[in-house]
Amino acid sequence: MLHSVTLRKLAAIVTLLLLLPVLGWYVTDDMLFERLKLSTLENLEWRAGEQERQAELSDMRTTLDALEESTGLLRDEAVTLRDELAFIEPRYEALRRTAKLVDNEVLLAASVNALGTQRSVLRGEVAVLRGDRDAIASGLATLAEAFGIHGDRMFLGQLACSPSMLPLLWCDDITAGIYLPVENEVQQGDVIFFTWWSQTGGERETCQFADPRTSSSFIDHRVVRVFSIDGERYYETRGDNNPSADSCFVPHRAVAAKITHIAHGIYPERNR
Secondary structure, three states: OHHHHHHHHHHHHHHHHHHHHHHHHHHHHHHHHHHHHHHHHHHHHHHHHHHHHHHHHHHHHHHHHHHHHHHHHHHHHHHHHHHHHHHHHHHHHHHHHHHHHHHHHHHHHHHHHHHHHHHHHHHHHHHHHHHHHHHHHHHHHHHHHHOOOOHHHEEEEEOOOOHHHOOOOOOOOEEEEEEOOOHHHOOOOOEEEEEOEEOOOOOHHHOEEOOOOOOOOEEEEEEEEEEEEOOEEEEEEEOOOOOOOOOOOEEHHHEEEEEEEEEOOOOHHHHO
8 A cells, every 4th residue: 555655656746857858948948929019019119219309300300401401592592681771771761861851841941931931021111111111211302392492403312321321321311412513502511422532643723523413422521621722622532530631632523512410310220
């Protein structure tokens, strides 16, 4: 009985020993399979990641190429804009100068309009003054007639603008008197109008005088002495404001008028 049990045990042991290589190969092959499977999965995962990286790199290269192309286009546009700016700048400067000229023209036009308005006002004032002057001249003529100066014998004249007769006569005065007076109407102390002279020699009585009826230039001085030379009546004259008498004796034939009346301040523009 014991022997039978022992034999069965030995048989089991032998069988186990016989099966151990088979079982070991099986276990080893299964583990290898697991390792191969794991390696394959890892390889597949790596390949999948690598493909994703390659795809990302491809996208990045595409984006970089697009950026480089855009950069080139922008560079070309910048060059074009620079050229256009170089072309536009002189025109802009010219337009700016034109605008400034236009502004100046506007200011000038405004000034001209203001001056036009002032001119109109001044013209009105001048018209009033001229009316006053004409009224005074008319009154002066009436006054001269009242003193017996009539018609062709009446003289109305403006003075030569000179300080020689100050303070009696000023540039803005107007005078009335006797035109072409006879000899006895001119006496010492009278103020007379006489023509300019030209002195050809050293003697005061040798001066040449223009005809008072045709001359347009006169001197108004006072008679300081009356005398005759070879039967011709002469006057020594001097401006009230002059230190000495005139350099020529005035013949009566050179006298244009004897002043009898003076109106002051009739021509104020002549004092400027």
